[in-house]
Amino acid sequence: EAQVTQNPRYLITVTGKKLTVTCSQNMNHEYMSWYRQDPGLGLRQIYYSMNVEATDKGDVPEGYKVSRKEKRNFPLILESPSPNQTSLYFCASRPLTGYAIQYFGPGTRLTVT
């Protein structure tokens, strides 16, 4: 089954404790992206990657890091989480050609206390 997976689905952590949210896709997509969703703001792009070893900032990159060492994986790293990073996070992927449809993971609910 073609899908984007994220882990964990739920995470409660404390300020300053480094964490990683994993994202993996099995569709051989070149493009992968991270979004955060906040009430009243919709979804905003954090980082994206056009292919292996090619990442770039989105609209709200502060406080986040990513890496793309393999085509299928695109982890999101919070080295020193803060309460304002409490949010719902989505990973998405799509091919570079075609109808531009992005496939979303199930979301990760992160709470930073």
Added chain:
Amino acid sequence: AQTVTQSQPEMSVQEAETVTLSCTYDTSESNYYLFWYKQPPSRQMILVIRQEAYKQQNATENRFSVNFQKAAKSFSLKISDSQLGDTAMYFCAFTRLNTGTASKLTFGTGTRLQVTL
């Protein structure tokens, strides 16, 4: 930069009735895609319908249809014969047509739709 505006934070409709969700956008691009995504309580993002800007015909998917007005930069979603399972947050989204680039999805703030008995 592109912007997407959804001016209706919440809407309610009775089962079997028709409801229209509004979306306007601002862009200087001439070729682009527009989407409606549904987010039920499970939080999964589900693609409902897409529209290519170069196509004049409005997209339709079963009970879901759009009214795409390119000159007015308007992209509304009509849900016919509403069902309880349509209860969800609905997001309008925009992306440029050139998919070989880093084109991102720009989302509106969402409309929460409640379908009632």
